[in-house]
Amino acid sequence: MFIHRVLCIVCVGCALALPAIAAPASGLSVQVRKADVRSTPSFLGAIVGSLVYADRVTQVEKKGDWIKISRDGTPLGWVHQQSLTSKQIVLKGGEVAKTGASSDELALAGKGFTEEVEKEYKAQNKDIDFAPIDRMEKITIAPEKLAKFLKAGDVSPAAGDTL
């Protein structure tokens, strides 16, 4: 019985200590189709580059919701944390074995609900039309046009900066 109590205490002690020991891994993957890289940790920062889905980057610094990243040792800029994941994203036919990551650390691009599942759904639900959704997704306003729109309407962010 005594040993049970000791183990119990050890369990609790370790559980409380572990989150501090297990620092977040600095390797990150882009989990959106396109992620803008900005010069400053803000949506107002100038876009200095972009990354695509499954790109691997390294975290250098974190400020609020923004993560400063580098790739192959070269600093790139700031990306919003919601666009990144600590999981490795392995594209279909990717080199799973070489990553050495466990399945819990992987987010395979081809798993779960995919284009293949959508195709099957469409085949079973022919009355649901995806054409307007495809058209809707094509409407993307360029960042400079967004900036012009806000400026023309005298919409100025709290920071007093411009997009």
Next chain:
Amino acid sequence: MKNNLFLTSTLALSVIVSLTGCETLDQVTQSVTSVASSTGLINDDQAKSINKTTTAVAKPFEGITPSQEYYIGRTVGATILHKYKPYDKEESVRYLNTLGQALALASERPETFGGYHFMILDTSEVNAFAAPGGLIFVSRGLILCCKTEDALAAVLAHEIGHVQLQHGLQAIEKGRITSAVTTLAAESGKNLGGQQIAELTKSFEGAITDITGTLVNNGYARKLEFQADAAAVKTLKNIGYDPNALVAMLEEMDRHLKPGGMGFAKTHPKPKERIDELRKILRSADHPATLSKDRAERFEKFAEKI
């Protein structure tokens, strides 16, 4: 003996969980199972099983990646358009997308897998829907409740709030997101077989029914609507629109909505309740409306064609 030890550690886990609350449940459980596993109290499989179960309790939709959310959102959107016709006037659609995409940038989730896109629904019914992943639909009836660009910005920021907080995914019933969705093919990366696709499509269909049922018929819980309003206030402040415009829009909506009516009246808390909640977080000094002639004129031009 081993069983007793396992029971003891489980008891310890229960105590920790009760002390730490739900938000850290997953984190604490993983730490405890990690210790229990490494000390041989439980084996790796048992540890994984416990972790998976508690993760599911903490956030049932957590295993859904942004790319899966994107495919769910596309089908939810297509299902909404089965009921409502899109209003395709290019100039109007462009204006709405310019305003909406600018707002999304200032939100706490500026990028989703497929990005934010906005559509006008050709109906006088007062309504709006946010499909997971960033496809947002606003009815002509709701746009006509907005008297200023700031008010329309408030409507869009509220819908962006639902996307940001993944409220759509939260409508998926427990048990719908099975291991087929979250782990299938994770070990092999192989192409899926016909039976696996069929199984996934069944889960997918169920998830779509859960979400569209909530969006169109039942509505979100009050708490989630208030959360989306709070997120909207933050986004509006960030970008420089007047967050008080959300109150103005709700007051206008209150005049339009008929008790027991369709659309917003059916799926949302009464505007008065939302206004009362908003008053707790708003200050009149927050970004007072800018009297911009250009802003007023372009909104007027847009509204005239709706």
